[in-house]
Amino acid sequence: MIRCGIIGYGFLGTRLAQALTDYRPRGLLLTALANSKGYIFSRDGFDKQSLPRDLSTHRGFKQDTPLQLIEDGLLDLIVVLTPTNVYTGNPGLTYIREALRRGIDVVTADKGPLVVAYRELISTAKSAGASLLYEATVGGGIPVFxxxxxxxxxxxxxxxxxxxxxxxxxxxxxxxxxxxxxxxxxxxxxxxxxxxxxxxxxxxxxxxxxxxxxxxxxxxxxxxxxxxxxxxxxxxxxxxxxxxxxxxxxxxxxxxxxxxxxxxxxxxxxxxxxxxxxxxxxxxxxxxxxxxxxxxxxxxGAGESTVSALLSDIEWIIDRRAVSRVGP
Ligand SMILES: NC(=O)c1ccc[n+]([C@@H]2O[C@H](COP(=O)([O-])OP(=O)(O)OC[C@H]3O[C@@H](n4cnc5c(N)ncnc54)[C@H](OP(=O)(O)O)[C@@H]3O)[C@@H](O)[C@H]2O)c1
Structure with a gap:
């Protein structure tokens, strides 16, 4: 099972979580949701009923950085939906760097990290055997890449x-x-x-x-x-x-x-x-x-249709992992 965490639980994050728990892609568990104040984590995965509207009111809410989940090896895929800073790339860049370094796959809609460090991130992903997909960063749901x-x-x-x-x-x-x-x-x-x-x-x-x-x-x-x-x-x-x-x-x-x-x-x-x-x-x-x-x-180019691009990237990663399990 691919353990997936969504970092950024705002407009896109909440809609992606709903979509993932609606149609439950085979081979994927939504195990973590994070915002700027902390995160919630469930080893068994969240379903539609257990998805909170507001993370901080959830009884399992931890006031900590989601970097902890990445460093503790609790995730196989992160979807980074943090606010864009086109000059520093952060906060998304720090999460993406750390995840890729550890071989964790990344999907993102946040332009900042790619604008600031595209080559570096692609090369880190390559060396660690991880995927970095970013269909939602340009043209919302339009399948450009x-x-x-x-x-x-x-x-x-x-x-x-x-x-x-x-x-x-x-x-x-x-x-x-x-x-x-x-x-x-x-x-x-x-x-x-x-x-x-x-x-x-x-x-x-x-x-x-x-x-x-x-x-x-x-x-x-x-x-x-x-x-x-x-x-x-x-x-x-x-x-x-x-x-x-x-x-x-x-x-x-x-x-x-x-x-x-x-x-x-x-x-x-x-x-x-x-x-x-x-x-x-x-x-x-x-x-x-x-x-x-x-x-x-x-x-x-924006709005709810952007979730389509995120789902497409996530499905691509599920397929790629299934193929690499079977072997060449
Ligand atoms: N909305 C669209 O149609 C669209 C389309 C294409 C691309 N994008 C891009 O996708 C990203 C997300 O967009 P959005 O509209 O969903 O944004 P949003 O509604 O502003 O949500 C951003 C989320 O990121 C969280 N966050 C802020 N700082 C954080 C940190 N340091 N660590 C972890 N989480 C943090 C926020 O937490 P709090 O709630 O605690 O502040 C919030 O949950 C942006 O980069 C945007 O440019 C958006």
């Missing part, structure tokens, strides 16, 4: 472009269709819970830039960091500019791209009938490959 890794295995990705941030795409969509100025569209997004109270990472293009870094390192074998991305956000985009674009059959989108070894995030003119021209909070990712040519994926 699994598609590239499996379906495009014999092909070669040459360039990638994408609408990678739902908040800015919502704002630009409202500016395009309703003629709203940026500050009003932002207020609306905040009221709907689509934008943070401090929206600077989204509006400044940093969130998109992190995703571009992960795509470049994971899909094009690059070794890039946040500093390597030319970043321009949408704060200077005016409703006049959006309206002028509209008159020409175009719109303005915040596009992240990897072209000829360079990484960019900037507002770009996009034709209204272009496959990347998705509206609202949708994300779109377009690959240009050597054999297949252009391929565009469109879907929800």
């Amino acid at each position: 699994s598609l590239a890794r499996h379906s495009l295995r014999g092909d070669r990705i040459r360039s990638v472009r994408g609408i990678l941030n739902g908040t800015t795409n919502y704002i630009l969509t409202r500016m395009h269709f309703e003629g709203l100025p940026l500050d009003l569209a932002l207020k609306e997004a905040q009221m709907m819970g689509l934008a943070e109270r401090d929206p600077s990472l989204d509006l400044g293009g940093i969130d998109s830039a992190c995703k571009v870094v992960i795509l470049a390192n994971a899909l094009l074998s690059m070794d890039k960091r946040l500093d390597d991305v030319y970043v321009k956000g949408i704060t200077q985009v005016t409703s006049d500019a959006v309206m002028a674009a509209k008159e020409m059959g175009m719109t303005i989108k915040l596009v992240g791209s990897i072209e000829g070894g360079h990484l960019y995030v900037a507002p770009r003119l996009v034709r209204l009938n272009h496959p990347l021209c998705v509206h609202g909070t949708l994300n779109a990712i377009q690959f240009r490959t050597e054999v297949m040519g252009e391929l565009t994926l469109i879907g929800k």
